Amino acid sequence: MSKQNSALLRYENFSISFGSGRREKWAVSNLDLEVGIGERVALVGESGSGKTLTALAPLRLEPEGAKVSGRIWWGGKEEGAQPVDLLALPIEQIRKIRGREIAMVFQEPMTALNPLFTVGNQIAEAVQIYQPLISKAECESAAINLLKKTGIPEPDRRFHSYPHQLSGGQRQRAMIAMALACKPRLLIADEPTTALDVSLRMQILDLLKELQAEATGDGGMGILLITHDLNLVKHFANRVAVLNQGKMMEVGSTDQIFHHPDNSYTEMLVNSEPVREIAPVMPLAPVLLKTNALSVAYPSSESISWLKKAPPHKVLRKVSFELKQGQTIGVIGESGSGKTTLGMAVLGLLGDGNAQVSGEVEVLGEDWQDLKPAQRRAMRSSLQVIFQDPFGSLSPRMTVKQIIAEGLDVHFPKLTSAERESRILDIVREVGLERGVLERYPHEFSGGQRQRIAIARALILRPQILVLDEPTSALDVSIQKQVLALLSELQKKYNLAYLMISHDLAVIRAMSHELMVLKEGRVVEFGDTETLIKHPRQAYTKELFTAAELT
Template sequence: MTAPLLSVRDLTISFGAFEAARDVSFDIAPGETLALVGESGSGKSMTALSTLRLLPPSAHLDGEILFEGDNLAGADDATLRAIRGNRVGMIFQEPMSSLNPVHTIGRQIAEVLVLHQGLRRNAARARTLELLDAVGIPDPASRLEDYPHQLSGGQRQRVMIAMAIANDPKLLIADEPTTALDVTVQAQILDLLKSLQRQHGMAMLFITHDLSIVRRIADRVCVMTQGEIVESGPVETIFAAPRHAYTKHLLAAAPRGEPLLPAPDAPTIVETRDLKVWFPIRRGLLRRTVGYIRAVDGVDLAVRKGETLGVVGESGSGKSSLGYAVLRLIPSRGRIVVLGNEVQSRSWRALRPLRKHMQIVFQDPFGSLSPRMSVGEIVEEGLRVHMPRLTPPERTEKVAAALREVGLDVETAGRYPHEFSGGQRQRIAIARALVLEPDFLVLDEPTSALDVSIQAQVIDLLRAIQQRRQLSYLFISHDLRVVRALAHRLIVMRNGQVVEHGLAADIFAAPREDYTRQLLSAAFDLAPPGSVNADALPFRPGTE
């Protein structure tokens, strides 16, 4: 048998008394893809970082990490420098945080080539162009001088891949490389990684919390929870006959169920007509307007009481701008009616009485919660503004009721956001919106940063709250698997315009537009068995 390229034996990673990983062992053969799967906090990223000794100084490491026979656990700095970025490449989870914002992408890729291969400027530039072309960056010569913020999320991830493969590594470590990407871009990145792996003969250690990705890219899988590998084996075996309860939990965790239909005579809560959000493009010394970015370009929509209208599309399609415009959080043109009130012409002061009836849950629960305020203060803040006549005990009781409704212990009111998990922080954000007893809620990608099992819990929570309160949702997402479990009707956006709209069930069963078929194909081709009914689609996922 072929000797393992990487062999990890009895790896334990500890921070004082806390063990982030415990007795972890696995092998990766040359050219093989091994997936480490688990929810946030399971220890998978720490395990991956430990293979290159990239752990913080406070970490203590025990065990063996054998790469081509060399034990990296006890290697000196010179040995590690010769391996990092050369024989082993790494793609980090968040490219915007990993790329230097003050250096061009061309300079950052060339730096890898200069440090490890000693290439001179012209040779490094030529190789950089080859790498950018290999990872699918269009017209690479025109992008060399771009900075990371000038690229889309998918393009930034491609730059990270170019840097990781620059020196033809034998092992590529990919830490959640597709987590924050649209489902179509996610599929493109996975296809790119598999193609590069075949071309270069690389082995790959792929870290993810999403089992749907594992089935598409991995040969074998190790399932981690609480720092331990609880099950491992070939992908097909694990999916077909999981043995451990945690693996079964992950496989069953995809958002399920169907939305409850609103009453046939339900009144319209929110309506827009010819809604436009155009951002001016200003250039020159006088900053004159030379054109517009048409983020939302003439959108009509209506949401009834107790109904969920799903808004789907790729990044940049105008989904979030549409939600912000409906709430008058950004300037727009067109007609907006909320609870029978035309709000477009109202001043901020005149709009305030309607604010408590229309609330929003933002995409990033950590970024939208003040780190200096306790949970109780965060949830109570809206009551102080919109219900000033409430007494302190009345406010406290409303805060407690909102926390209980989203499944949080009332005792957590005195704690701060950093003390909670991602799913718990999202529940806090939902409680903050619900405490004002709104009629309409904009949900802007509320599950995109969460583990699959936590996604399912949040969807179930939103569905239950909608049933109890007859709330109306504008649910914005690029994940059609999540939308399918919650939305009654659907609008598909592209380049600021609605390309398809109708009942969600009808669109999922028989999409009319090619773009919608592309989204459905990418979403359901990645889905694990049982999470969606891919067989019910009018086309075979991945073939169109």
């Protein structure tokens, strides 16, 4: 078989650009890369380097207005078959390839899943496409089995859940289950473990390896992995390709890239570990945020009998802590452990009529639960949040400038135009963006760039307390390091208090003074971060740290 036929997927002189003439901007330039049959290739690089655009191109999912050139060879259905150029195929033929032959796991599951259908039905639909002759019951059974394989607890119950009823990690696992339903020959995974806790990341990787080995045809399923997680790459990929500003820096074996990189940019990426640079908390620092026996439950939709409903589902169980000025408390735990619910309860964002919240929350000495709506709104500038999903939290109809300035218009309406403009420009520079981004819209940016916009929106109000819900999950390692350094610097400068929720224990270790470990809504350990990491008492905590290789 010729070299052209030996690759399952091969990019040849691939380029993608936007605009025309002088304004034409090259997002990817003259890229050559191949994924072999049964091979695992990781594509890494900073936000905006062109990784996701490269991943979307084989399925012709590039953004509107993009100009694509070069060739992307697809190896054909059978060994010996002549490859076809995916860029030259009509869209009708591409649709037949999507899902059946080439499947994709998208970076942001909440925007990729249909909010009107249960996750089980969406997975069962994918199974039906692959096996049109099997019954509806068999499709549902296969979907439940896929949910179970990807590590979702109570898969029979979660089959009937809608996307908004799952945690971020559970939604990501449902996306992976859907992508694998058709047993594709190539899986393109764009940040497939971003929202997963560390203990589940290796499970997902092991699952992908297992399914890759099980795949029929010429040697197994190929995988093209797009990720910021270099630790994941080290344990998963056969080869690594490094992309920078749309250009390929180097391609090599995993061992070579991590231990003997040829390129200075690659060396910088490999060495971009978070650095612990936090200032100690002052002995008499005031308590800015306090909870006492904070609990959250949701009514169950299931029934024990036709007269009696099942008891409420408890998500958070009597969580108590004190957050002081200048302090960071890190919150870790598996997906569904209640981390994000804790953050939303503290922020007072669970008042949808369904959540049953009990216990006490004090913000700046005020009982947050008893405040009137107008009083709570007035205090919002002191208590801000950075959400996990930057695309879902930014209005697509507003420019970056409007998004960042919106809080100023609400909380600081007396600022002059010059003062307002100065604050906006200062905060944009602080989060590593350029002035030119201000007139653009969120869809024009990479995931990491959108997260920096979200951080700027929160920080511009100079809050006293910041709830950070996976603030760096969408950032590449080098930008992550910069953002964490920025958050540390701002904390020292303004004595900010952070409640940091994260799956990334390296980030938590670098940023937090104290560490809270949640499991099934309960606090299983709480104490000084370094002491707890070096001497964990609970088996659950030890498992988390072992998975993250922190002990």
